[in-house]
Amino acid sequence: MKNIGAERPPPGTENPEDSIWQEHSPRGIETLPAKLERYASARVRSLEMVDYLRTLAKPTDSHLSRNVDQQRALDASIRLCSCGEWITLRHYYSVDQLRLIAANFCQQSKLCPLCAIRRGSRNMAVYLERYAFIKAQKPTLQPFLVTLTVKNGLDLLERIKHLKTAVRRCIDARRQALTGNKSGHTIFKEFSAGIGAFEITNTGKGWHPHVHFIILAETMPDQERLSREWLKRTKDSYIVDVRAIDQVNPASGFCEVFKYAMKFQGMSCENNWTAYCNLRGQHLLISFGDFYGVKLPEKLEDDCLDDLPYIDLFYRYLVGSSAYTLVKDELHISAAQVGIAVGPAEGGNGDPTAPAATRVRPNLGDAHVRYD
Numbered sequence: 508m509k510n511i512g513a514e515r516p517p518p519g520t521e522n523p524e525d526s527i528w529q530e531h532s533p534r535g536i537e538t539l540p541a542k543l544e545r546y547a548s549a550r551v552r553s554l555e556m557v558d559y560l561r562t563l564a565k566p567t568d569s570h571l572s573r574n575v576d577q578q579r580a581l582d583a584s585i586r587l588c589s590c591g592e593w594i595t596l597r598h599y600y601s602v603d604q605l606r607l608i609a610a611n612f613c614q615q616s617k618l619c620p621l622c623a624i625r626r627g628s629r630n631m632a633v634y635l636e637r638y639a640f641i642k643a644q645k646p647t648l649q650p651f652l653v654t655l656t657v658k659n660g661l662d663l664l665e666r667i668k669h670l671k672t673a674v675r676r677c678i679d680a681r682r683q684a685l686t687g688n689k690s691g692h693t694i695f696k697e698f699s700a701g702i703g704a705f706e707i708t709n710t711g712k713g714w715h716p717h718v719h720f721i722i723l724a725e726t727m728p729d730q731e732r733l734s735r736e737w738l739k740r741t742k743d744s745y746i747v748d749v750r751a752i753d754q755v756n757p758a759s760g761f762c763e764v765f766k767y768a769m770k771f772q773g774m775s776c777e778n779n780w781t782a783y784c785n786l787r788g789q790h791l792l793i794s795f796g797d798f799y800g801v802k803l804p805e806k807l808e809d810d811c812l813d814d815l816p817y818i819d820l821f822y823r824y825l826v827g828s829s830a831y832t833l834v835k836d837e838l839h840i841s842a843a844q845v846g847i848a849v850g851p852a853e854g855g856n857g858d859p860t861a862p863a864a865t866r867v868r869p870n871l872g873d874a875h876v877r878y879d
């Protein structure tokens with residue numbers, strides 16, 4: 508069994524796990540360039556999709572009217588085109604915390620990489636919090652990554668429905684076994700908790716839906732037993748995978764689940780749009796046991812910190828350079844914070860990327876200063 512997370516590649520790569528991993532981790536100002544690069548890469552893909560959707564949205568009849576599908580493509584392209592045009596990052600320089608506090612998100616996370624990165628990392632944060640809570644109550648539980656797959660098919664809706672039905676059967680069997688309503692043998696009753704994300708891939712051999720679960724159990728699930736039960740539930744599929752997760756750093760394993768929204772961006776624009784149209788409105792997360800009932804954050808922005816001075820950095824995306832450029836920065840500081848947070852006006856290291864221990868005040872440059 509492979510131990511996930513022990514060999515996480517360095518920041519800067521662009522696979523979905525790394526994007527979620529980097530976005531999740533609370534980071535200081537030194538991560539600013541990589542963050543902007545990540546958002547810019549997402550926007551490049553979004554604009555490719557906008558071009559594709561505009562082509563789809565062109566009226567084909569002589570009256571220049573759009574049918575329902577063309578209008579849907581046009582509406583999605585308009586929202587996608589404006590998503591991430593500008594973003595506001597906030598640097599709490601006294602504690603070196605960089606947060607995304609505003610952007611015009613389109614909320615189409617099955618279509619938009621920027622919204623997908625934010626959705627995945629925000630959801631992962633609340634489940635990691637729940638995991639820490641459960642682990643404190645039941646320290647003998649360990650997290651494992653369990654993947655269940657069904658055979659490829661050409662009908663995406665049929666395949667995803669088949670997968671979801673089989674997963675639901677497993678969860679129902681667990682509940683019935685634990686409540687004593689049925690004496691059925693199911694490996695799922697050995698799992699204290701599970702949070703799973705449905706993923707879809709298409710590499711030219713039809714749609715391949717599968718689900719990645721983080722499950723909590725006393726011992727590693729037996730893969731052969733799980734495979735036999737999965738075949739019983741699906742009638743046609745037996746391929747499953749069970750892996751240990753790095754106990755010291757479980758977040759790296761959780762990335763495998765919460766990258767789900769990002770996987771759409773691995774498809775062609777055509778397949779991504781087909782998947783989006785088929786899965787619009789569908790929940791792609793499923794939970795049971797101690798992971799059930801976690802309230803997911805609605806907003807995609809980071810939470811703000813109270814009572815700390817900060818500098819807001821306003822960025823706009825420039826199509827010509829495919830990059831974000833700083834258009835304004837603004838220091839916010841209360842009268843009570845003047846002496847303690849900004850520090851001496853002279854003699855300090857004003858470099859905002861300097862290590863926290865040596866950073867006395869931010870490099871204001873031409874920043875606008877507001878005393879709140």
Ligand SMILES: [Zn+2]
Pocket residue numbers: 587590591612613614615616619620621622623
């Ligand atoms: Zn978006």
